[in-house]
Amino acid sequence: MRAYQDFREFLAVLEQQKQLLRIxxxxxxxxxxxxxxxxxxxxGNRSPALLFNNVAGYQNAQIVxxxxxxxxxxxxxxxxxxxxxxxxxxxxFVRRYRMYPGQLERVTSAPWQEVxxxxxxxxxxxxxxxxxxxxxxxxxxxxxxxxxxxxxDWNNDDVENVGCxxxxxxxxxxxxxxxxxxxxxxxxxAHAEARGEDLPVAIALGNEPIILLMAATPMLYTQLEYKxxxxxxGQPYRxxxxxxxxxxxxxxxxxxxxxxxSRKRQPEGPFGEFPGYYSGCHQYPVxxxxxxxxxxxxxxxxxxxxxxxxELDYLQALTTSAPIFDQVNSTFPEVLAVNALYTHGLxxxxxxxxxxxxxxxxxxxxxxxxxxxxxxxxVIIVVNEDVDPFDLNQxxxxxxxxxxxxxxxxxxxxxxxxxxxxxxxxxxxxTKMIIDATTxxxxxxxxxxxxxxxxxxxxxxxxxxxxxxxKELQR
Amino acid sequence: MSATxxxxxxxxxxxxxxxxxxxxxxxxxxxxxxxxxxxxxFYTWRSTEPEENTNPDKYPAVFRLEPQxxxxxxxxxxxxxxxxxxx
Ligand SMILES: [Zn+2]
Numbered sequence: 144m145r146a147y148q149d150f151r152e153f154l155a156v157l158e159q160q161k162q163l164l165r166i167x168x169x170x171x172x173x174x175x176x177x178x179x180x181x182x183x184x185x186x187g188n189r190s191p192a193l194l195f196n197n198v199a200g201y202q203n204a205q206i207v208x209x210x211x212x213x214x215x216x217x218x219x220x221x222x223x224x225x226x227x228x229x230x231x232x233x234x235x236f237v238r239r240y241r242m243y244p245g246q247l248e249r250v251t252s253a254p255w256q257e258v259x260x261x262x263x264x265x266x267x268x269x270x271x272x273x274x275x276x277x278x279x280x281x282x283x284x285x286x287x288x289x290x291x292x293x294x295x296d297w298n299n300d301d302v303e304n305v306g307c308x309x310x311x312x313x314x315x316x317x318x319x320x321x322x323x324x325x326x327x328x329x330x331x332x333a334h335a336e337a338r339g340e341d342l343p344v345a346i347a348l349g350n351e352p353i354i355l356l357m358a359a360t361p362m363l364y365t366q367l368e369y370k371x372x373x374x375x376x377g378q379p380y381r382x383x384x385x386x387x388x389x390x391x392x393x394x395x396x397x398x399x400x401x402x403x404x405s406r407k408r409q410p411e412g413p414f415g416e417f418p419g420y421y422s423g424c425h426q427y428p429v430x431x432x433x434x435x436x437x438x439x440x441x442x443x444x445x446x447x448x449x450x451x452x453x454e455l456d457y458l459q460a461l462t463t464s465a466p467i468f469d470q471v472n473s474t475f476p477e478v479l480a481v482n483a484l485y486t487h488g489l490x491x492x493x494x495x496x497x498x499x500x501x502x503x504x505x506x507x508x509x510x511x512x513x514x515x516x517x518x519x520x521x522v523i524i525v526v527n528e529d530v531d532p533f534d535l536n537q538x539x540x541x542x543x544x545x546x547x548x549x550x551x552x553x554x555x556x557x558x559x560x561x562x563x564x565x566x567x568x569x570x571x572x573x574t575k576m577i578i579d580a581t582t583x584x585x586x587x588x589x590x591x592x593x594x595x596x597x598x599x600x601x602x603x604x605x606x607x608x609x610x611x612x613x614k615e616l617q618r
Numbered sequence: 619m620s621a622t623x624x625x626x627x628x629x630x631x632x633x634x635x636x637x638x639x640x641x642x643x644x645x646x647x648x649x650x651x652x653x654x655x656x657x658x659x660f661y662t663w664r665s666t667e668p669e670e671n672t673n674p675d676k677y678p679a680v681f682r683l684e685p686q687x688x689x690x691x692x693x694x695x696x697x698x699x700x701x702x703x704x705x
Contacts, residue, residue: 173667199666200645267643267653274663277670278681280633281655281662313660315642322695329695337698406697410659410688413681424683426693562694570692 144239145222146376147351149254149394150442153220154207157192160225162216164191171199172273180208180447184454188214189225194442204271205442210352212454217461220352221375229460230533233480236375236461240469243366245373245380247300253383253393255347260435265315269435270348270397271443272312276415280424283414284310284318286446288347288358290389291403295334303390304328305368307358307458310346310430311411318346318430319411320403321422323562324571325518327364332403332428341402343387344430349396349444354380360462361515363470396441401432417459417487419450420565451486460484463515467491470513475506482532488515489564490522492532500587504553507577511558518561524578529595541580550589553577631656632663632677634685659683 147153157163166179176195183190190213198204211217215225218232227235260269272282287310293302304327311319322329335342347354353375357368369390373380381393391398408426416422448455460483467488468481477496485491495506503525510516510523526532526541546552553576560573567573583589628639636658643653655662661683669676 171666173664173671200647200650202646265643268646272653274667274671277668278678280681281660282653311660312662314640314655314657319660324695333695333698337700339700406700408693408697410683410691421681424691426689426691428695562692571694 144375144377146378147353147394148381149351150349150396150444152394153210153352154192154194154442156219157210157216160215160219162189162191162213162219162225164193166193166195167197169197169199170195172271174277176206176208176273176445177275177447181449181453183209184212184447184449184452186213190216192216198271201271203440205440206271207349207442207444208447209454210444211355211446211457213457217457220356222377229484230480230531233461233464233482233533236465237468239374239377240371240465242374244370245375245378247367247369247373247390248379248381249384249390250381250393251383253391253395254438255391255395255398255436256383257439258437258441261433264432264435266312266318266399266432266435267315269437270312273445275445275447276421276449278421279414280311280410280412282312284312284346284348284445285414285448286348286355286444288350288354288392288395289320289328290345290347290391291328291331291342292389293331293334294338294340294342297388300390301365301367301370303367303369304331305354305358307355309414311414313409313411313429316401316432318399318401318432319409319427320430321411321414321425321427323518325514325559325561330364335403336406339405341405341431343389343402344400345385345387345389345391346399346401346430347392347395347397348399349442350392351394354392354394356458356462359458361466361513363514396443397435397437399432400434400436401430404429404431415449416563417448417451417455418489418563418565419486420563422563425562456484456486459487463488463519464491467510467513467515467520471506471509474509477502478506479528480532481510483515483520484533488519490524491520492524492526492538494526494528494530494532495581496528497581497584500584503579503581504577507553507579511555511575511577517559519564520575521560521564521566521573522576522578524580527581530580538580542578545580545582545590546578547589550583550587551579553579628654629672630674631659631661632672632674633661633681634659634683634688635674636685658685659688 382390411427413421463483483491
């Protein structure tokens with residue numbers, strides 16, 4: 144557990160851990176940024192962050208991608224050993240998540256106040272913007288922390304929101320924002336629009352890495368991302384409050400201040416999205432930018448989004464798994480772990496003890512009613528305690544021998560779903576499915592489950608021995 | 619890097635063929651690229667991108683838009699009724 148004061152400190156740690164690759168060769172914004180970042184996602188568990196500093200058309204632009212793009216980097220974000228496995232990171236993430244809330248620490252100034260622009264704002268000149276996928280409707284800011292408050296409960300810090308929402312740069316000082324109805328900011332915007340008022344927002348770019356993870360976490364509406372970041376880093380979370388009362392991370396590179404324009408919608412998209420398909424074009428809200436602040440020689444951060452597995456999948460892996468686990472486990476303590484690593488939890492695997500026949504299906508239903516489950520979870524696989532939900536070989540074994548489709552598949556038609564799921568029909572509505580891959584127990588008497596195979600005596604001892612020998616061998 | 623000719627006239631939008639386009643920005647190192655944008659469909663492109671992104675005739679049919687269809691795009695999130703309830 145450790146706190147990084149700003150984005151630069153984390154990049155320095157990545158570099159020291161040999162997890163930051165400096166690309167000093169000349170690059171073009173298109174197609175090099177996308178091609179290099181997509182390639183980085185194929186480098187496996189030790190994939191490094193990329194820092195580009197020789198960008199065509201700029202004297203000194205610096206662009207960073209793939210910051211969270213490997214389990215090693217993800218572990219470093221949490222202040223853990225870069226070799227930590229997924230299950231260890233999950234358990235540690237959950238342990239800290241349950242220490243909520245931590246403390247906010249408000250200070251009066253931050254390095255991002257060094258340069259201030261409040262007239263003739265031109266985002267195309269201030270930021271090194273570029274296109275990620277060829278069919279994208281424009282240049283997207285896709286790794287922001289968007290900060291907003293609830294107009295109906297303005298001074299309540301606990302309902303202040305920090306979310307990661309994609310932003311299309313429309314013109315010199317206007318952005319499109321995707322606020323799907325399941326997101327917290329959509330609720331706040333609805334409150335503002337019912338009053339006929341603009342919703343003030345602050346957009347922080349190039350952040351120390353824990354807050355981005357928190358912005359990607361589907362916490363409860365009444366939980367503040369900064370207070371969760373504080374327990375994740377083991378120290379109060381440092382912010383600077385702006386004139387509107389929005390709290391902005393101390394460690395950001397750029398801060399854009401503006402308003403979501405009340406009751407206005409405008410064409411936005413398409414964008415190559417997390418399911419691996421383009422999002423299509425919608426009428427989405429519009430943000431007007433009034434003021435931009437940034438550090439001297441700012442570093443711009445962005446994330447490649449494409450066909451999984453990409454950096455985005457690391458960002459959304461444990462941040463999605465842990466809250467669903469916490470919320471379901473608080474209702475059903477029998478639930479032991481949740482794996483929502485696949486495509487933002489469109490498919491997820493729940494490990495549970497089973498109290499009586501039919502219990503696993505109820506666990507699956509509870510997953511569907513969590514805040515994240517409402518808009519994402521579509522196929523839920525429930526497995527017994529002897530199946531590690533993070534080991535797909537074990538999960539497939541459970542499906543192959545413990546599922547009789549006649550009684551184990553539950554189909555639930557016409558439920559709410561994220562607009563970006565291409566399987567929806569119509570958009571935003573889908574049939575969801577629970578696969579009960581647990582062994583039937585009374586009063587559910589189906590199948591003929593005799594005696595299950597154990598593991599040969601001494602396996603664990605041999606495993607330890609062989610692991611040590613293999614490590615020696617590969618040194 | 620391929621040489622780019624600085625176009626004086628602002629081109630037609632590759633995606634929706636509107637002429638409501640403008641220069642949004644130019645490269646800080648002069649003459650490397652120009653970014654254009656369309657005020658009808660909000661498409662943005664850089665002069666140095668491939669023709670699939672910059673030339674209306676080469677722009678992929680699947681991504682093209684008709685200006686008259688833009689108001690029919692799905693609205694999300696929906697806009698709540700105004701009569702500001704209580705407060
Ligand atoms: Zn256009």
